[in-house]
Amino acid sequence: MDAALDILSWVCLVSGGIFYVIGAVGLIRMPDVFTRMHAVSVSDTLGVVLMITGMALQSGLTLVTVKLGIILLVLMVTGPVASHALARAALHDGRKPLLTNAKGELVETDSYDISLELGARLTSPLVSEQVEEVREPVEEEVVVVTPDVPVDTGAGENGAGENGAGEASSGQAGSGEDEPSKT
Amino acid sequence: MMFAVAIIAVLIAAALAVVRAMLGPTAFDRLLAANAIGTSAIVLLALLGFLLGRPEFLDVGITYALLNMIGTLAVLKFFRYGALGSEGPDKEQGL
Known part of the structure; x- marks a missing residue:
């Protein structure tokens, strides 16, 4: 039983570390603020959840697991709020998301100004x-x-x-x- | 041993986020990288508590998790309005 728990927490911790590093590499390589936020969300959700699951499997049913659950809950609630506020602030500042046009080039597109004005001005x-x-x-x-x-x-x-x-x-x-x- | 491996992965991720925070062309890139560094610091504290056998580090991790979002929102509000808390000269005169 202990060996099975060890193997499970090994798998959780190692895959969580892999997802964490993937998110960080995306943070370096992505071309835009919004795409970088998209990359960081990988490590903010999957990496954190897998690592805390691996630690909770090691600690068993104790107070430590409850504290780990509190950390996970706080991170799951506050992470999207911070990302939403960051994206709104970037759009409010005038940053436009990079999208591919018909030729396949990355261009700052104005017609996809999604958050502020959805309506006739966008379609006409x-x-x-x-x-x-x-x-x-x-x-x-x-x-x-x-x-x-x-x-x-x-x-x-x-x-x-x-x-x-x-x-x-x-x-x-x-x-x-x-x-x-x-x- | 398994916690050491996870700590190494989180440290690599934090180092890459530091690189982005120093390179980042806009303030939003730096803020995003700072948020990522804060999250990885929380996970790093929890992992370090397990590695050293001192679960008290988890309480510090909870505090960091609560402070991380407050810091991000405060910096964002400062960038957007140019001030923290004051709502203009009229209300300040009224007070």
Whole structure:
């Protein structure tokens, strides 16, 4: 029984240490305040819980375990509160989270300003960008199609007809615009 | 023995957090690293109490856990409002 408890607390302490070091390495290597907070939360939750579980397995049902439980409770309550306050303060200061754009580059994105303003101001620029992206390929396709017609026929009648129609329509449009000025 | 291994891991993590606290470009990075150092100090105290056979260290750990969050929130409030506790010149004059 003691050997099993020893093995269990070995596993808990060693895996807790591994998670702790992983969180610290993330704290060094991550590029941003918010991603660093994300990395530290690993060691604040899993590392602490596993280490205190390993120590509680060694101490058994005594007052020491109760104190360990109090430490765990306090850390579990205060850690997220401190992280939340830190993230709010960073956003309030004007820090923008780094997110990947369409090209895969890390950019400080303004449209993901999540905590302060969720609403129409966030969605409207995204919709206008999508409409512009849809319009541009259609114009390119039209430009590609028209030069093929004179090359295939050789006579150029279709092209001339289309040009004449275009001029006529433009002339009508021009006369339509001029009529109110005359009358 | 197992506590010694865990203590070494926590010490490595605390050293990396100290590096971030010295490198950190913004104040929030330093504050995050300070919070991580405080948490690892609590765990280190508990582990040291088990390693040395003196469980009284756990009480010190509880005190550190309570002080850690208060310190972080106080520094954050200072960064946000530029003062601790006072709510402007009008109320100070009223007092």
